[in-house]
Amino acid sequence: xxxxxxxxxxxxxxxxxxxxxxxxxxxxxxxxxxxxxxxxxxxxxxxxxxxxxxxxxxxxxxxxxxxxxxxxxxxxxxxxxxxxxxxxxxxxxxxxxxxxxxxxxxxxxxxxxxxxxxxxxxxxxxxxxxxxxxxxxxxxxxxxxxxxxxxxxxxxxxxxxxxxxxxxxxxxxxxxxxxxxxxxxxxxxxxxxxxxxxxxxxxxxxxxxxxxxxxxxxxxxxxxxxxxxxxxxxxxxxxxxxxxxxxxxxxxxxxxxxxxxxxxxxxxxxxxxxxxxxxxxxxxxxxxxxxxxxx
Amino acid sequence: xxxxxxxxxxxxxxxxxxxxxxxxxxxxxxxxxxxxxxxxxxxxxxxxxxxxxxxxxxxxxxxxxxxxxxxxxxxxxxxxxxxxxxxxxxxxxxxxxxxxxxxxxxxxxxxxxxxxxxxxxxxxxxxxxxxxxxxxxxxxxxxxxxxxxxxxxxxxxxxxxxxxxxxxxxxxxxxxxxxxxxxxxxxxxxxxxxxxxxxxxxxxxxxxxxxxxxxxxxxxxxxxxxxxxxxxxxxxxxxxxxxxxxxxxxxxxxxxxxxxxxxxxxxxxxxxxxxxxxxxxxxxxxxxxxxxxxxxxxxxxxxxxxxxxxxxxxxxxxxxxxxxxxxxxxxxxxxxxxxxxxxxxxxxxxxxxxxxxxxxxxxxxxxxxxxxxxxxxxxxxxxxxxxxxxxxxxxxxxxxxxxxxxxxxxxxxxxxxxxxxxxxxxxxxxxxxxxxxxxxxxxxxxxxxxxxxxxxxxxxxxxxxxxxxxxxxxxxxxxxxxxxxxxxxxxxxxxxxxxxxxxxxxxxxxxxxxxxxxxxxxxxxxxxxxxxxxxxxxxxxxxxxxxxxxxxxxxxxxxxxxxxxxxxxxxxxx
Numbered sequence: 001x002x003x004x005x006x007x008x009x010x011x012x013x014x015x016x017x018x019x020x021x022x023x024x025x026x027x028x029x030x031x032x033x034x035x036x037x038x039x040x041x042x043x044x045x046x047x048x049x050x051x052x053x054x055x056x057x058x059x060x061x062x063x064x065x066x067x068x069x070x071x072x073x074x075x076x077x078x079x080x081x082x083x084x085x086x087x088x089x090x091x092x093x094x095x096x097x098x099x100x101x102x103x104x105x106x107x108x109x110x111x112x113x114x115x116x117x118x119x120x121x122x123x124x125x126x127x128x129x130x131x132x133x134x135x136x137x138x139x140x141x142x143x144x145x146x147x148x149x150x151x152x153x154x155x156x157x158x159x160x161x162x163x164x165x166x167x168x169x170x171x172x173x174x175x176x177x178x179x180x181x182x183x184x185x186x187x188x189x190x191x192x193x194x195x196x197x198x199x200x201x202x203x204x205x206x207x208x209x210x211x212x213x214x215x216x217x218x219x220x221x222x223x224x225x226x227x228x229x230x231x232x233x234x235x236x237x238x239x240x241x242x243x244x245x246x247x248x249x250x251x252x253x254x255x256x257x258x259x260x261x262x263x264x265x266x267x268x269x270x271x272x273x274x275x276x277x278x279x280x281x282x283x284x285x286x287x288x289x290x291x292x293x294x295x
Numbered sequence: 296x297x298x299x300x301x302x303x304x305x306x307x308x309x310x311x312x313x314x315x316x317x318x319x320x321x322x323x324x325x326x327x328x329x330x331x332x333x334x335x336x337x338x339x340x341x342x343x344x345x346x347x348x349x350x351x352x353x354x355x356x357x358x359x360x361x362x363x364x365x366x367x368x369x370x371x372x373x374x375x376x377x378x379x380x381x382x383x384x385x386x387x388x389x390x391x392x393x394x395x396x397x398x399x400x401x402x403x404x405x406x407x408x409x410x411x412x413x414x415x416x417x418x419x420x421x422x423x424x425x426x427x428x429x430x431x432x433x434x435x436x437x438x439x440x441x442x443x444x445x446x447x448x449x450x451x452x453x454x455x456x457x458x459x460x461x462x463x464x465x466x467x468x469x470x471x472x473x474x475x476x477x478x479x480x481x482x483x484x485x486x487x488x489x490x491x492x493x494x495x496x497x498x499x500x501x502x503x504x505x506x507x508x509x510x511x512x513x514x515x516x517x518x519x520x521x522x523x524x525x526x527x528x529x530x531x532x533x534x535x536x537x538x539x540x541x542x543x544x545x546x547x548x549x550x551x552x553x554x555x556x557x558x559x560x561x562x563x564x565x566x567x568x569x570x571x572x573x574x575x576x577x578x579x580x581x582x583x584x585x586x587x588x589x590x591x592x593x594x595x596x597x598x599x600x601x602x603x604x605x606x607x608x609x610x611x612x613x614x615x616x617x618x619x620x621x622x623x624x625x626x627x628x629x630x631x632x633x634x635x636x637x638x639x640x641x642x643x644x645x646x647x648x649x650x651x652x653x654x655x656x657x658x659x660x661x662x663x664x665x666x667x668x669x670x671x672x673x674x675x676x677x678x679x680x681x682x683x684x685x686x687x688x689x690x691x692x693x694x695x696x697x698x699x700x701x702x703x704x705x706x707x708x709x710x711x712x713x714x715x716x717x718x719x720x721x722x723x724x725x726x727x728x729x730x731x732x733x734x735x736x737x738x739x740x741x742x743x744x745x746x747x748x749x750x751x752x753x754x755x756x757x758x759x760x761x762x763x764x765x766x767x768x769x770x771x772x773x774x775x776x777x778x779x780x781x782x783x784x785x786x787x788x789x790x791x792x793x794x795x796x797x798x799x800x801x802x803x804x805x806x807x808x809x810x811x812x813x814x815x816x817x818x819x820x821x822x823x824x825x826x827x828x829x830x831x832x833x834x835x836x837x838x839x840x841x842x843x844x845x846x847x848x849x850x851x852x853x854x855x856x857x858x859x860x861x862x863x864x865x866x867x868x869x
Contacts, residue, residue, distance in 0.1 A: 013296075036296070189392070189395050189396075190352060190355070190356050190360070190392050190395055190396040191352045191355075191396060192395065192396055192397050193349045193352055193396055193397040193398055193410055194334045194397045194410065195334075196345075196348050196349060196352060197334035197335075197336075197345045197348065197349065197410075198333035198334040200344065200345070200348055230333075231333075
């Protein structure tokens, strides 16, 4: 029996950028992009589900994000997560990886009692691959990044294969551990129709508050209790709930400053003939290595 | 993310227009099931929301997983080796994912692990799956087998088979056809006999059995030695692993993912399902309602896919400095395809709901009988629903499968030479469509199944109401065309009846059934046009086109074109 916490993120669907989404200054108009489940985080959830399928236990999906991230948390429940937690606060806005990993690590501490933390290698919006490693550092946990396959779990020891440049590496470590997985590790399962139906009504505190807003007969506390008893409450954690240092959250806690965003248009130009000889090919390889395309 | 449910406004239109309130209430025991199961709906709106969300799951699977594998499934095909059948790798993945998504027992009751969905919603899922990979429908679409055991089997049989169908652990097959019993199932010879302890065994051969390698086979067999007709046949269930030999699988034109097996039964132990002698006359006939709708859904999915390919290609293909889409000769074909596709869908969901209604009334009556309650108020309703489904299912299969052939033909034509090449999807679609108007009863047999209701004019009260209804604006002109078609139908019908010539009636049947089809579909489209302005275009082209066709049908019946049948031998063998 293992308890896995899965770090998930809702991201703009950068795979489907169309004409009017790019703005003149080179930034992306996020409002025009649909928000989706970060693909590698979905793989991370699948990995956690396979651990649960094999050994039993439970899965907690957690995200830091705006209220609409509840959509993705519901999708975690549809895939098989046992509970979902939304870490959300206005003061978290504008967080870089440092501030994000601070908030997530504190939330994870609050949840406690875990054996694995799974996350995607990186999110498709920022492509930093930093949040996983930073979170593990803050929690003083060992980490296995770029995980391809879990080879075995025996008691408190996990053996796994991770991808490295030009090959792979087999590593072993004791639990608890933080793992980030790559896209090709496993294929995420589809939603279970039965879970979709039983969990479609799951709501976060913010959504329950909204529900109660227009109706004086509905009391939030009572609703929360009802949703909780039916397993449909998406627990919400705020900055106060986690007793966080405001200076380390959101924009205030983010040393990363975006200096400039540039829209790079790649264009073809210039060409070089390569003689179809050994020397010619050697020169081509040298050139590609100089340009860091090879090697 | 692509989604074959969400990306299709016409499917959405029909989903939103479904009238399942009574049906769902019966299926959900007036929503009492919600107390027991967390996935059961608490009211009708909740049920519709469940259906919508699950169809989204189906649409996602179809667009992003099943569809992209379809070309490989077609290329790899199912394989036979030393008596063992293996699905194409893509098919295996598809089935594993459909099982994981809880979609292999959509219409089975919850207590056996199913989703307890109405048949109509299952049909919508079948359309969506077929659009992605028509050959997968032949396995996904066999959920009726479990349903047949549910309806006619014993409780012990339900408990033995259904939960494993629902999880996808078992797939099934309907073993009806034999080398000498295809369209004529009364000629089935496969022998069922009992040993001294009364245990049943099966001996004989079945042919052309879709998924005959499945775990559980429903077998139509002759249990009454010495009989020659359908009354000597019973239905049996047996395990494939209990000695059913797959002698070979067929090498087919299309639906390569679906293994079509020749089976040999060498004294295979079997269980009788339901009562003796009811195998064909009751159980197979009942199964056929749903099986024919399943094939219609397959045809509809193929048509949708072919239309999509043709439309995209026409916009993409530049000739004479412009996309061929902008040439009237091409866009006219595309409009014909689109109108056919949409009228197909209108008929299909109308028919699916009528089958649903029949099935649920049967369930309700059975339930009431068990509780010792009176059922007289329901029996008349059931009789009517059965008559309706009895006309609508063959009519739907006839029209949708012929349409799929026409639409794939046109889609290939729009592609020009490219469409004839293996690199493009449309040639696969054309091959896959070709079986739909053959199996589960050829088009010619669908005419035979429908003609009785047509001659008895069972929709007369329905058409009377429609004829008296006032349609507004341009629709009133179309309503006038409908009256004209109806008149042509009555003239033709009278002519045929008065001839009192059985063989003339046989050949004229196709025209009569087509005429009746125009009436039914035309009024469906007129009603849709009242609520959706885009549908006015669909109704307009369909009804005007049908009027022209109706004149041809009527003329063919009356001008003696069939008279030469008397000289068939001379014409054909000269």
